[in-house]
Amino acid sequence: MRRFEELFFKTLMILATFIILGSLMMILFAVLKRGLPAMNLDMITKIPSGGFYIGKEGGLLNAIAGSLFIVIGATVLGLLISIPIVIYINIYLPPKSFLANITRLSSDVLFGIPSIVYGAFGFTLMVYLGIRASLFGGILAVTLLITPILIRSMDEVAKLIPKDLKDAALSLGATRYEIIKVILKQISPGITTAILLSVGRAIGDAASVLFTAGYTDSIPTSLSQPAATLPLAIFFQLSSPIPEVQDRAYAAALILTVIVLVLSLTARYYSRKFSKNKI
Amino acid sequence: MSLADHTRYRIFKDILARNIMFGLTVFSLLLAVIIGLGLYFKSAPILNEHSLWSMLSSSSWRPFKGEFGFYPFIMGTLWVTIIAIVIALPLCLLSGIYLSEYAHPFIKRLVDPMIDILAGIPPVVYGVWGVLVVVPFIGDKIAPHFVEYSAGYSVLAGGIVLAIMIVPLIISILTEIFASVPKELRDASLSVGATKWQTIKFVILRKSTPGIFAAVVLAISRAFGETIAVLMVCGNISQVPHSVFDSGYPLPALIANNYGEMMSLPLYDSALMLAALILFVIILIFNAVSRIILVRIERRFAL
Numbered sequence: 396m397r398r399f400e401e402l403f404f405k406t407l408m409i410l411a412t413f414i415i416l417g418s419l420m421m422i423l424f425a426v427l428k429r430g431l432p433a434m435n436l437d438m439i440t441k442i443p444s445g446g447f448y449i450g451k452e453g454g455l456l457n458a459i460a461g462s463l464f465i466v467i468g469a470t471v472l473g474l475l476i477s478i479p480i481v482i483y484i485n486i487y488l489p490p491k492s493f494l495a496n497i498t499r500l501s502s503d504v505l506f507g508i509p510s511i512v513y514g515a516f517g518f519t520l521m522v523y524l525g526i527r528a529s530l531f532g533g534i535l536a537v538t539l540l541i542t543p544i545l546i547r548s549m550d551e552v553a554k555l556i557p558k559d560l561k562d563a564a565l566s567l568g569a570t571r572y573e574i575i576k577v578i579l580k581q582i583s584p585g586i587t588t589a590i591l592l593s594v595g596r597a598i599g600d601a602a603s604v605l606f607t608a609g610y611t612d613s614i615p616t617s618l619s620q621p622a623a624t625l626p627l628a629i630f631f632q633l634s635s636p637i638p639e640v641q642d643r644a645y646a647a648a649l650i651l652t653v654i655v656l657v658l659s660l661t662a663r664y665y666s667r668k669f670s671k672n673k674i
Numbered sequence: 675m676s677l678a679d680h681t682r683y684r685i686f687k688d689i690l691a692r693n694i695m696f697g698l699t700v701f702s703l704l705l706a707v708i709i710g711l712g713l714y715f716k717s718a719p720i721l722n723e724h725s726l727w728s729m730l731s732s733s734s735w736r737p738f739k740g741e742f743g744f745y746p747f748i749m750g751t752l753w754v755t756i757i758a759i760v761i762a763l764p765l766c767l768l769s770g771i772y773l774s775e776y777a778h779p780f781i782k783r784l785v786d787p788m789i790d791i792l793a794g795i796p797p798v799v800y801g802v803w804g805v806l807v808v809v810p811f812i813g814d815k816i817a818p819h820f821v822e823y824s825a826g827y828s829v830l831a832g833g834i835v836l837a838i839m840i841v842p843l844i845i846s847i848l849t850e851i852f853a854s855v856p857k858e859l860r861d862a863s864l865s866v867g868a869t870k871w872q873t874i875k876f877v878i879l880r881k882s883t884p885g886i887f888a889a890v891v892l893a894i895s896r897a898f899g900e901t902i903a904v905l906m907v908c909g910n911i912s913q914v915p916h917s918v919f920d921s922g923y924p925l926p927a928l929i930a931n932n933y934g935e936m937m938s939l940p941l942y943d944s945a946l947m948l949a950a951l952i953l954f955v956i957i958l959i960f961n962a963v964s965r966i967i968l969v970r971i972e973r974r975f976a977l
Contacts, residue, residue, distance in 0.1 A: 397869050397871075397872070398869075400871060401869050401870065401871040404768075404871055405772070405776060407768050408768040408769060408771055408772035408776065409772060410768075411764070411765045411766075411768035411769040411772070412768075412769040412772055412773065412777075412785065414765060415765060415769055415789070415792070415838075415841055415845075416785065418838045418841075419788055419791060419792045421807060422792075422795060422803040422838075425802070425803050425807050426799060426802060429802075429806060476698060476702070479691075479695040479698050479699075480695065480698050480699050480702055482695060483692070483695035483696060483698070483699050484699065487692055487695065487696075494699065497703065498699055498702060498703060500962075500965055500966070500969065501702065501703050501705075501706060502702065503961070503965045504958060504961040504962050504965055505702075505705060505706060507892065507895055507896065507957060507960075507961035507965075508899070508954065508957060508958065508961070509896075509898070509899020509900065509901065509926060509953065510899075510901065511899060511901040511926045511929055511930060511953070512709070512713075512899065512950050512953055512954045513709075515713065515929060515946070515947060515950035516709045516712050516713060516950070518933075519712045519713060519715070519716045519947060520712060523712075539705070539709075542702070546702070570684050570685060570687070570688035571688055571691075571692070572684075572687050572688040572691045572692075573684070595794050596794075598796070599794075599796020599797065599798065599799070600796065600797070601796075601797065601798045601901070601902040602797075602901040602926070602930055605930055605933060606933050626796055626797075626798040626902065629798045629799075629801075629802060630798055630801070630906070633801075633802065633906070644802070645802065648799050648802045651796055651798070651799060652795065652796075652799050655794050655795060655796060655799075656791060656794070658794065659790055659791055659793075660787070663787055663790055
């Protein structure tokens with residue numbers, strides 16, 4: 396009887412794991428199956444031309460460029476905010492400091508806030524500042540979205556820096572400001588992983604840019620112009636009744652999935668490589 | 675510059691850097707408050723007009739007449755979330771136990787990256803999958819056995835898509851929780867003759883209850899706020915769903931779907947910001963509770 400129960404549950408467990416992995420396969424297969432036939436060079440090299448939305452020529456370059464601009468801008472801004480915070484709570488504050496722990500807790504909590512809320516907040520902020528839906532607005536909302544991720548994943552690595560390393564540099568007479576260089580070098584693989592993770596999250600998120608970045612058929616040339624994004628390109632084109640336009644949504648989904656796959660595998664490779672070198 | 679001056683300059687730089695960093699850290703702590711206040715100020719006009727309770731309990735959503743009843747949207751959110759948790763939790767418990775207790779390291783090395791990939795897939799791609807696979811499957815295969823007609827765009831479709839989306843989150847927390855159960859406890863149980871499954875059932879699961887609870891709460895709040903994927907498969911009809919095959923209209927979908935028109939009607943934008951505020955407050959509380967539980971667990975076993 397005990398044997399049977401064990402066997403029964405073990406079978407269920409393996410089944411559950413297969414269902415989960417099977418869903419992943421199904422998702423990738425569905426995107427490949429519909430995306431590949433719709434994919435061509437025009438998709439990634441041209442912007443929509445006249446009649447694009449009734450199935451005529453053009454591509455998705457506007458969305459690809461918009462997504463890239465927003466993600467690059469947001470990552471740079473996010474790093475400018477998060478690196479000092481990570482440094483501060485790991486170097487300047489004593490271990491087990493209350494402020495450090497509450498900062499970690501708060502970035503964990505902010506990480507869980509849905510992107511639609513960041514989008515809505517970004518929107519109210521823009522109304523308050525008198526900005527229209529634009530590249531800048533999108534960057535603002537996405538920065539809010541990814542900063543907690545950046546803080547958390549860099550902090551994981553920064554926490555592991557041996558105390559001796561700090562002490563050695565400090566005992567040579569360096570100020571804490573001067574040992575930042577040493578610390579940054581130590582956590583650089585962590586910074587890379589953090590960037591890859593947050594870029595993956597930022598590039599795929601639709602709800603945060605929906606209100607804030609707007610949508611356009613051209614490539615934005617300044618911060619105050621609206622910007623198209625890949626997730627929104629998928630979302631808008633999928634709701635079109637015309638099959639050719641829907642196909643473009645699938646092509647966009649394929650592009651986005653490939654980007655995200657590459658990012659997450661690279662992040663994994665980096666964090667593995669780093670943990671091998673850990674003391 | 676003399677040596678003393680130089681030293682003073684270095685110390686000055688250190689103090690300046692410290693103050694800037696301290697400022698940024700405090701700012702990051704205040705961010706949650708700022709977001710809450712920002713959304714509150716935008717939703718204040720409608721709160722002055724109607725009482726919060728009457729809006730939460732009313733079913734009539736007619737922005738043209740100035741009626742904003744959130745009840746159908748809240749029920750839509752609840753239906754989708756509950757379905758997602760009911761599907762995802764058993765899957766994750768079983769798979770999480772398998773991965774942390776039974777699976778060969780080789781299998782773990784194989785499965786872990788795939789779970790990572792699942793976590794990295796953007797919501798909108800989940801939505802595409804939902805539209806291509808889940809919705810037709812429900813509409814053609816499942817629903818006809820139970821109800822006369824369903825297009826497939828239903829709270830069930832939303833629940834299934836969401837369930838798969840929250841799987842990576844729950845599994846990653848569960849495997850950490852299971853790994854934090856001390857080895858001595860397992861050995862003690864095994865040495866008095868319990869089988870591996872009995873050890874799991876009576877020792878590991880029991881020890882992990884708070885952690886499992888925290889994982890579920892986190893997953894609920896993730897499911898609560900998910901927008902685009904759910905929006906694409908739920909049907910978006912403002913009604914209170916009565917079966918899993920009915921269409922629903924969750925709160926985040928409401929916000930996302932109406933952003934275009936919200937500036938044209940009085941109080942409309944205020945109502946949508948109120949919806950965002952409700953989401954924000956609920957998720958903030960849920961997240962804080964579960965994170966505090968998880969931090970406690972981590973601290974208890976770190977010693």
